[in-house]
Amino acid sequence: MADIDPQISVAAAQDATARRAKRKRAFLVFGCVLAAVAVGAGLYAWIEGGRYVDTDNAYVAAEVAQVTPLVAGPVRRVAVNDTEVVHKGDVLVELDQTDAKIALAAAEADYADALRKVRQTIATGHALAAQVGERDADIARMTAQVQVATADLQRAQVDLRRRQSLVADGAVSGEELTTARNAFAQAQGQLAAARASLAQAQAARGTANGQENANAALIEGTVPETNPQVLAAKARLDKARVDLGRTIIRAPVSGVITQRNVQVGQSVAVGAVLMTVVPIGQAHVDANFKESQLTHVRPGQSVELVSDLYGDDIVYHGRVEGFSGGTGSALAVIPAQNATGNWIKVVQRLPVRISLDPHELGAHPLRIGLSMTATIDTRAHQPGRGAN
Template identity: 80%
Template sequence: MADIEPNFPDTDQATSKADARKAARKRGFLIFAGVVALVAAGVGIYEWIEGGRYVETDNAYVAAEVAQVTPLVAGPVRRVAVNNTQVVRKGDVLVELDPTDAKIALAAAEADYADALRKVRQTIATGTALSAQVGEKQADIARMTAQVQVAMADVQRAEIDLKRRQSLVGDGAVSGEELTTARNAYASAQGQLAAARANLAAAQAARGTANGQEAANAALVTGTTPETNPQVLAAKARLDQARINLDRTVIRAPVSGVVTQRTVQVGQSVAVGSPMMTIVPISQAYVDANYKESQLAHVRPGQPVTLTSDLYGDDVVYHGRVVGFSGGTGSALAVIPAQNATGNWIKVVQRLPVRVALDPHELGAHPLRIGLSMDATIDTRPEKDRSQTGQN
């Protein structure tokens, strides 16, 4: 009986299917490896082309030059017109102080100014009167001079008459009584001359006094008008200050922004310079991006920056420009700087704040608040390359 070989069709078919699956799996792995290789090559090419052209950081925060509101005059608070989170515009009334004391001070300054004007006008009028007195004293001197001349003539005439009579006494032509009369007349003329000279000296002294008074008075008003006199100007300055102090009892917003940190209350007595509230000008916000020192080799002022905020997510992209760099790293400018002059020093990569100015229109559409986190990416490519790609 011949041997019959057994036939196992099911076994051969299973083996074929297993081989096919292995082949398919191998092709799949090859395709996957090819895709991975292509992706890696693409990433490598991208990094080779674009690597170093963009520097990014998520260590960036919104900041702004906040305005602290403080009173410039002291007084009790009469009204507070705003609350925290309220949006105000520049010039809006924030706080009103009691103006009673300021109004009284203004009234006193107005009275002092009017009194100064009155005194200056009086001084000018006194100058006119003193000038008239000087003219009068000059006339007195002229009159006294004439009287001296008349008295000198009388002395000369009495002296001649006395000498003539004395020469006739020996001849008996003149009696003793006549001689005595002549002597008395001569003595009287000398006395009148002395009195006239004394009156002339007094008149000259009076003129000197009048001249001095006129000069002293003129020194107060010469070269000025009542409005430009120094005393009037000083009173006017005090009046202007009183008006300013009254105006300062109404405290207005120095900038447009959002009210924060309001501490003032109605009835509180505030001193000059005491903090009352802070206004954050959110329309003027900027970003301080803290880059590692190793990232800043190609960063320059003016380069474009794209930013996103955790507040709005990646759907809102802000555009800005590099303004400049801080004068020192964060650790160097800390309240207590790190002391590295020790034997246990370990090098730590430092971060330098980079100031980024934001587009005001984008800020208006999507307002930010100070302290919010930002992601910032700086395009460090040359300007001509950015122009060619339309990204300048």
């Protein structure tokens, strides 16, 4: 075997030493990087820990508007179908107007008749006032007749007394005395008749006054247009006009038609649900967060949402509007009962209402019931950040 060159042995040893030093430096750099990442991750978790809470248990919702008729009648025309987009005020359904038009004509006739009767009552008041004046004139005439009859009676009484005093002297015949007595009796009768006529005239005036007062009570302080009877007829007329207008059923809000269940010729009743309008431009999200996630969640915080419909490329921005008054299980039709049997604690979820940006909704419409992923930024309400 040939001897190994000492120079080659030294070079190999130096090369091995260099490789070991290089590996040591690589491990040292890797350790430093790993330590820096760990420190950075720990620092981020310490600063941002608990800032974001998210859930994929979130769904699109909206305050849907049910279309119901306010008057009954047969359906003449249905102007929309399911999935159609409508605007507020668009015609949805038309009911037959025959009965409503007849009712309107009858109400118009009743209103005109009420006006006529009130005007007649006013005219009757003027006539009754004239009758009261006539009764006053009758009373004045009867009063004068009573005075004349009283004077005639006094004259007849004086004449009778004079003749009675002359009978003993024979200056007055029996016939003259009888005539005087008859004249006195006649004067008494005329006075009694005059007084009876006066009493009758006074009673007639009282009756006329009562009729005038009763008639005045019907129209006091009003003109024909403000009379209660006319106002009641006017109210019935206005209702008939409103009912005629209600035979045209319009969209209460802008949105999409769904659950249409009305057909032409169908007779609908007041309050029957004909269809539903979903206002997709006013949609919001009900996100069900775990109770342990809501420690720092407050109304007004910003939220980022992603819909399964559009994927991660479309991000919606919203804000926390408020919290439900109870958990989903507590508000269920049949709430869970944990008073008996084995009990296992289950983390509850509380619905959180989140509003959406209407401009983003207009660009990428959503439908109620679609799944969403919601992430709330709670930074503004972290302890020590100065927010409540």
